[in-house]
Amino acid sequence: xxxxxxxxxxxxxxxxxxxxxxxxxxxxxxxxxxxxxxxxxxxxxxxxxxxxxxxxxxxxxxxxxxxxxxxxxxxxxxxxxxxxxxxxxxxxxxxxxxxxxxxxxxxxxxxxxxxxxxxxxxxxxxxxxxxxxxxxxxxxxxxxxxxxxxxxxxxxxxxxxxxxxxxxxxxxxxxxxxxxxxxxxxxxxxxxxxxxxxxxxxxxxxxxxxxxxxxxxxxxxxxxxxxxxxxxxxxxxxxxxxxxxxxxxxxxxxxxxxxxxxxxxxxxxxxxxxxxxxxxxxxxxxxxxxxxxxxxxxxxxxxxxxxxxxxxxxxxxxxxxxxxxxxxxxxxxxxxxxxxxxxxxxxxxxxxxxxxxxxxxxxxxxxxxxxxxxxxxxxxxxxxxxxxx
Amino acid sequence: xxxxxxxxxxxxxxxxxxxxxxxxxxxxxxxxxxxxxxxxxxxxxxxxxxxxxxxxxxxxxxxxxxxxxxxxxxxxxxxxxxxxxxxxxxxxxxxxxxxxxxxxxxxxxxxxxxxxxxxxxxxxxxxxxxxxxxxxxxxxxxxxxxxxxxxxxxxxxxxxxxxxxxxxxxxxxxxxxxxxxxxxxxxxxxxxxxxxxxxxxxxxxxxxxxxxxxxxxxxxxxxxxxxxxxxxxxxxxxxxxxxxxxxxxxxxxxxxxxxxxxxxxxxxxxxxxxxxxxxxxxxxxxxxxxxxxxxxxxxxxxxxxxxxxxxxxxxxxxxxxxxxxxxxxxxxxxxxxxxxxxxxxxxxxxxxxxxxxxxxxxxxxxxxxxxxxxxxxxxxxxxxxxxxxxxxxxxxxxxxxxxxxxxxxxxxxxxxxxxxxxxxxxxxxxxxxxxxxxxxxxxxxxxxxxxxxxxxxxxxxxxxxxxxxxxxxxxxxxxxxxxxxxxxxxxxx
Numbered sequence: 001x002x003x004x005x006x007x008x009x010x011x012x013x014x015x016x017x018x019x020x021x022x023x024x025x026x027x028x029x030x031x032x033x034x035x036x037x038x039x040x041x042x043x044x045x046x047x048x049x050x051x052x053x054x055x056x057x058x059x060x061x062x063x064x065x066x067x068x069x070x071x072x073x074x075x076x077x078x079x080x081x082x083x084x085x086x087x088x089x090x091x092x093x094x095x096x097x098x099x100x101x102x103x104x105x106x107x108x109x110x111x112x113x114x115x116x117x118x119x120x121x122x123x124x125x126x127x128x129x130x131x132x133x134x135x136x137x138x139x140x141x142x143x144x145x146x147x148x149x150x151x152x153x154x155x156x157x158x159x160x161x162x163x164x165x166x167x168x169x170x171x172x173x174x175x176x177x178x179x180x181x182x183x184x185x186x187x188x189x190x191x192x193x194x195x196x197x198x199x200x201x202x203x204x205x206x207x208x209x210x211x212x213x214x215x216x217x218x219x220x221x222x223x224x225x226x227x228x229x230x231x232x233x234x235x236x237x238x239x240x241x242x243x244x245x246x247x248x249x250x251x252x253x254x255x256x257x258x259x260x261x262x263x264x265x266x267x268x269x270x271x272x273x274x275x276x277x278x279x280x281x282x283x284x285x286x287x288x289x290x291x292x293x294x295x296x297x298x299x300x301x302x303x304x305x306x307x308x309x310x311x312x313x314x315x316x317x318x319x320x321x322x323x324x325x326x327x328x329x330x331x332x333x334x335x336x337x338x339x340x341x342x343x344x345x346x347x348x349x350x351x352x353x354x355x356x357x358x359x360x361x362x363x364x365x366x367x368x369x370x371x372x373x374x375x376x377x378x379x380x381x382x383x384x385x386x387x388x389x
Numbered sequence: 390x391x392x393x394x395x396x397x398x399x400x401x402x403x404x405x406x407x408x409x410x411x412x413x414x415x416x417x418x419x420x421x422x423x424x425x426x427x428x429x430x431x432x433x434x435x436x437x438x439x440x441x442x443x444x445x446x447x448x449x450x451x452x453x454x455x456x457x458x459x460x461x462x463x464x465x466x467x468x469x470x471x472x473x474x475x476x477x478x479x480x481x482x483x484x485x486x487x488x489x490x491x492x493x494x495x496x497x498x499x500x501x502x503x504x505x506x507x508x509x510x511x512x513x514x515x516x517x518x519x520x521x522x523x524x525x526x527x528x529x530x531x532x533x534x535x536x537x538x539x540x541x542x543x544x545x546x547x548x549x550x551x552x553x554x555x556x557x558x559x560x561x562x563x564x565x566x567x568x569x570x571x572x573x574x575x576x577x578x579x580x581x582x583x584x585x586x587x588x589x590x591x592x593x594x595x596x597x598x599x600x601x602x603x604x605x606x607x608x609x610x611x612x613x614x615x616x617x618x619x620x621x622x623x624x625x626x627x628x629x630x631x632x633x634x635x636x637x638x639x640x641x642x643x644x645x646x647x648x649x650x651x652x653x654x655x656x657x658x659x660x661x662x663x664x665x666x667x668x669x670x671x672x673x674x675x676x677x678x679x680x681x682x683x684x685x686x687x688x689x690x691x692x693x694x695x696x697x698x699x700x701x702x703x704x705x706x707x708x709x710x711x712x713x714x715x716x717x718x719x720x721x722x723x724x725x726x727x728x729x730x731x732x733x734x735x736x737x738x739x740x741x742x743x744x745x746x747x748x749x750x751x752x753x754x755x756x757x758x759x760x761x762x763x764x765x766x767x768x769x770x771x772x773x774x775x776x777x778x779x780x781x782x783x784x785x786x787x788x789x790x791x792x793x794x795x796x797x798x799x800x801x802x803x804x805x806x807x808x809x810x811x812x813x814x815x816x817x818x819x820x821x822x823x824x825x826x827x828x829x830x831x832x833x834x835x836x837x838x839x840x841x842x843x844x845x846x847x848x849x850x851x852x853x854x855x856x857x858x859x860x861x862x863x864x865x866x867x868x869x870x871x872x873x874x875x876x877x878x879x880x881x882x
Binding site: 009012013014015016017018019021022024026027028037038039040041045046049050053058059063065066069085086 | 409410412414415416417419420421423424425436438464465466482484485508509511512529530531532751752753754755756808809810
């Protein structure tokens with residue numbers, strides 16, 4: 001069995017001390033599956049120990065329970081934030097390494113197989129026809145960067161491209177970019193998944209394919225900047241693509257980072273009063289994965305009349321929405337419960353709306369609101385910002 | 390356990406606690422089979438999470454009927470292999486029972502269930518009771534208040550409080566045969582305020598490592614959090630002057646804690662004159678894995694030991710603090726006359742109480758110790774014999790000494806961090822710890838949170854009448870020997 005170095009080296013280093021279970025200094029739960037199921041094996045420490053068991057031959061990847069423990073992690077990296085022992089990031093690296101081992105051994109989850117088949121057929125994990133990817137932008141008169149030059153490429157990502165209820169974020173983003181006079185284009189139907197979700201479920205081969213494709217496409221288009229609305233996409237471009245040693249001739253910014261920049265440079269101004277009390281949810285991939293905490297708050301604070309109230313678990317100590325790491329597809333009940341926990345926390349602030357900056361988070365919060373009968377509206381920052389123009 | 394019996398027990402457990410709170414799944418069992426120590430893992434047959442006293446009673450009655458071992462468990466972060474189920478059976482994970490039963494601000498005590506942990510209490514202090522404090526250990530925030538106290542754990546108020554077992558006012562216990570009993574003032578009144586003056590039966594459950602019953606509620610004393618504090622850190626050359634000063638400072642009773650430690654650094658040439666800016670930097674500079682592996686065996690260069698002495702003083706007023714610090718100065722000058730020492734600036738000192746409970750500190754995966762309590766007057770003598778044992782096994786010297794309750798007795802803890810991926814290192818650590826235990830016992834130091842092999846050694850050495858009494862008590866409370874077998878009361882020496 002081929003064991004990734006990170007698994008071999010670090011799965012013996014977990015002391016099982018339990019630091020990963022709660023946010024240090026807040027003393028509040030940090031791990032969604034651990035907090036829901038309680039048994040050790042659902043926490044980071046349990047998964048790392050499972051890694052040791054697999055290496056020792058005491059546990060097998062073919063065991064459905066082993067697979068379930070490995071795949072109920074949302075890869076939110078809250079454990080990595082808390083752990084005082086392992087070098088930062090290594091816990092989720094170990095878990096993802098174990099998932100890669102499982103895939104190599106032919107041990108996969110049916111829900112993930114569907115995602116991979118969809119990727120291969122449609123270039124997205126949502127089982128949506130590839131041809132429909134650019135439909136959201138019909139009638140906007142946007143240039144296609146494959147044929148026309150543009151300084152900035154806007155990347156809607158899978159969810160905003162295919163889910164009609166989520167398209168508002170992409171449209172709002174374009175409205176903002178145009179209002180700031182940005183020379184922007186899109187890939188339209190040629191846009192492809194970032195491949196990050198494939199990486200997270202252990203499908204490294206698929207991930208590499210998309211990383212190479214996307215880097216080549218944006219390099220060939222000659223754009224200086226790729227702006228993404230998806231926090232997952234941002235962190236995969238920034239953290240995973242760079243591991244491949246492929247040259248990227250462009251920078252990648254999340255929409256909130258770019259908005260922050262445009263506002264700072266006075267290329268964009270908000271003029272409409274928005275008398276709304278909101279709380280902000282830090283997406284794990286934007287926050288803990290990419291370290292972007294201030295930009296979204298800077299943008300929100302510039303909106304006239306808008307009041308930002310913070311949840312106790314915020315920034316590095318943010319509770320996950322539950323959608324990441326392939327959990328939403330394979331374990332929807334866990335995913336929705338995790339989101340509902342966050343909605344309850346948001347409600348406790350007295351906010352009239354929950355704002356975030358990741359379509360996966362937004363989508364999962366909306367699904368959880370439906371499931372649990374919540375009436376707290378959920379917005380992407382771009383939607384609120386566009387209303388304030 | 391026979392397959393049919395196992396299936397029947399599993400079904401009954403599910404009826405008692407609900408199917409989602411019991412497991413016999415292999416990854417679950419494996420993750421409860423081991424801990425951070427060098428002890429060999431042993432698999433349990435089931436892990437059960439009760440949610441109420443009635444469920445605990447149900448589990449114990451079933452286990453008693455079927456003679457299935459039961460190991461009480463909270464968060465599993467002990468350093469003694471205490472929850473490794475030596476004879477299999479049920480791990481009774483108590484973390485679902487995490488309720489605060491009573492917070493009595495006026496009489497300064499708290500009644501909680503076993504799943505209530507250090508972090509929960511610290512959060513309550515932060516939110517509502519900034520004037521109160523607890524003897525928090527330098528342990529993870531998930532550490533159970535109940536387990537810590539029952540196992541004679543201690544925190545940062547040791548020179549006032551002693552161990553946290555000394556903090557206990559009362560207990561509610563489910564006996565191995567399923568009856569519920571309350572001990573302390575709560576046994577005859579509705580108050581959980583005090584432990585004396587009744588015959589003290591709480592001792593039947595203290596230090597027994599769960600071998601006599603399952604504690605389901607505990608009342609613990611709270612302490613004032615003083616507004617004026619100061620920490621001083623001295624680096625002293627030589628074991629004897631450091632140990633003597635620690636003992637004397639304990640006896641003055643002006644300190645919340647006096648902690649005397651000696652840790653050989655992973656990188657002997659690491660620059661210790663600069664503060665670490667972050668945990669990552671600390672890891673890289675002192676515990677960098679690559680460096681650590683190079684130093685898998687340590688050959689200590691000759692020369693005197695450098696000992697650290699951390700002294701924490703607290704007071705109600707600035708004047709009181711000044712007076713205490715002045716007295717401290719007098720003692721330090723008197724005891725260290727002619728002895729080389731330096732005082733570290735505050736920025737280089739240890740973490741303040743704000744950081745408690747503490748995180749991290751075990752970057753190699755392995756941590757074990759021979760933790761003992763005994764006469765502070767024999768610290769130096771014992772340590773001078775123990776350090777060569779570390780050298781013999783080519784391990785890093787590491788000891789901590791702390792006086793308890795005004796220095797009437799004290800802790801001598803011989804610690805070792807080790808890399809779990811190296812079987813040779815693990816084996817050396819195991820042998821070293823066993824040899825150290827004997828030296829400690831020879832000098833009057835008795836192990837707490839004792840691993841089974843340390844209990845066996847005490848039974849071998851101990852007064853036969855004491856051993857017999859332990860065995861009789863265990864038999865009386867636990868006739869079928871289901872509670873954490875292979876430990877106290879189940880080893881005759």
